[in-house]
Amino acid sequence: MNRNSKDVSPETVNSAAAIAKSTQKPGQTKEQTKLIAQGIQKGIEQYKKQQKAKARDADKAKKKQHKAKLLKSASIEAAVEDVKPATLPWLLLGISWLCFAAYILFV
Template identity: 55%
Template sequence: MAKQISQETQNEAMKVAKATQKPSQTKEQTKLIAQGIEKGIAEYKKQQKAKARGRDKQRKQDLKAKSRQETSEIEFIAEAPTSSPKFPWILLAASWVGFLIYALLNGNLNI
């Protein structure tokens, strides 16, 4: 189950190990230090990938929630106008009745 560590990571770990090498340190000790650094880098990368997946998952959940909220708002808005379609017709009828009354009282209408 051990994964291969990339050559770039190995080179980077060896550079760090050599940079911190003490004069009395053997090559084997330096290699062991480099291996420890490699494992640390690999663990760090694994953690960063897990965090990125978590952020991506949260972002997708937020988008879905926002989409559901917008959909429910659109449905609510679409339902509102259907409750009073009679009002414009009542106003139209009232204006015609008012016009007829005005015309009859002034004698302008010949019926």
Template identity: 50%
Template sequence: MAKNVYQKPSLETQTEALKIAKATQRPAQTKKETKLIAQGIEKGIALYKKQQKERARELNRKLKRASSQPQHFAESEDQETLERIVFRQHWLPWLLLGLSWLGWAVYFFVSRGS
């Protein structure tokens, strides 16, 4: 059973928490109240760091599991996803191009014949 051991926050965390507490200090607030707020901020920072470490450990576990899987599974997935891509063009632009050429040819022969 794991014991919940409280580690004292680093000096950097303490100074940062005190700086934040003083920045949000009210005019009638006592030094004791400010110190209590700073301690709460320290605990929040410590909790945040702990959560980030847990997330990093979990990500490392997932990466190790993924890298330990055999490579032939990954290769077969790549082969299955390969598809032949065929670009099919619409017939309308070709029809309009042909009609425009036909129109120019008719215009050329009619205007030349007159």
């Protein structure tokens, strides 16, 4: 039907022919119906290409969002890990000062 007929699925060809036959008008020749079917087939192929492109773009956006989420959670975990070691020395210093104050007060 077209120059890339080996790239076209048989389902597309069949559905285009069925649509062309269902919209066929009285007195319409087979050649005219064949041309209409080719036009419908091109439209179906174009639609499929657009849908594939949309799916690829959506997949890329999803992967980008997931990657950003992972980076954000990794940076939060790194920040939490940085805070935890910093609190330990201050805690030990506070305990030592309390023990020193208790020693001074009770001795």
